Amino acid sequence: MKNTNAKYSLSNVVTELKSKTNPDNLEGMARYGISTHDRLGNSIPFLRKLAKEIGKNHKLALELWEKGIDETRILASMIGEENKLTEGQAEKWVADFNSWDVCDQVCMNLFRKLPFAEKKIKEWSKREEEFIRRAAFTLIACTAVHNKKMPDDEFIKIFSIIKQGSVDKRNYVKKAVSWALRNIGKKNKNLNKAVTKFSKELGQAESKSAKWIARDTLKDIQRETVTKKWT
Numbered sequence: 001m002k003n004t005n006a007k008y009s010l011s012n013v014v015t016e017l018k019s020k021t022n023p024d025n026l027e028g029m030a031r032y033g034i035s036t037h038d039r040l041g042n043s044i045p046f047l048r049k050l051a052k053e054i055g056k057n058h059k060l061a062l063e064l065w066e067k068g069i070d071e072t073r074i075l076a077s078m079i080g081e082e083n084k085l086t087e088g089q090a091e092k093w094v095a096d097f098n099s100w101d102v103c104d105q106v107c108m109n110l111f112r113k114l115p116f117a118e119k120k121i122k123e124w125s126k127r128e129e130e131f132i133r134r135a136a137f138t139l140i141a142c143t144a145v146h147n148k149k150m151p152d153d154e155f156i157k158i159f160s161i162i163k164q165g166s167v168d169k170r171n172y173v174k175k176a177v178s179w180a181l182r183n184i185g186k187k188n189k190n191l192n193k194a195v196t197k198f199s200k201e202l203g204q205a206e207s208k209s210a211k212w213i214a215r216d217t218l219k220d221i222q223r224e225t226v227t228k229k230w231t
Helices: 010-019 023-031 044-054 058-067 070-079 087-095 100-109 117-124 130-146 152-157 159-165 171-185 189-202 208-221 224-230
Strands: none
Touching: 010 044, 010 058, 010 070, 044 070, 058 070, 058 087, 070 100, 087 100, 087 117, 087 130, 100 130, 117 130, 130 159, 130 171, 152 159, 152 189, 159 171, 159 189, 171 189, 171 208, 189 208, 189 224, 208 224
């Protein structure tokens, strides 16, 4: 597609996506627990390339989301604008999550940049829906990587949210909780020590999921490739 505004109507973008479908990808996605319902099989690199060609276009992003195809929704998160996405729209999008990869892509591409992201972490971590709760911990994981100015104390305050989420037995939630905790533990020496201490305490909990999260976190953040950065 050439970089002309006329090319980037909803119908033309959807036609472009459908012209590059790859059904062979669907089998591999299914093996990784990715929902293949309403899925074309487009690769993430292809979607990123297309998003770069389109550029930021919030109106088109909203239209793509309503199309209801997983690839159109991932693409929407790539071209959506964080200063234009309202809380209401964010709530609508998160309620539509039907697969862990859509959840993670939307959080990484757009939700982490929202001015109300911290508020949504607190709210969504208390929600019962599996992918909405996962979104809260995915946002924490993304914040740990991308927010270079957030003080260590603010990350330590998040431990209370992580502790609450650690008792959730659902696979896609507990893996996101571990991801969040591991990313905090990799930020610097101080947080590595804090996460190590917290994880050991978490490992003493009765919850099997909490014990798993503790083991998974400690195994990751105590690797030599992580700790040698601060020695």
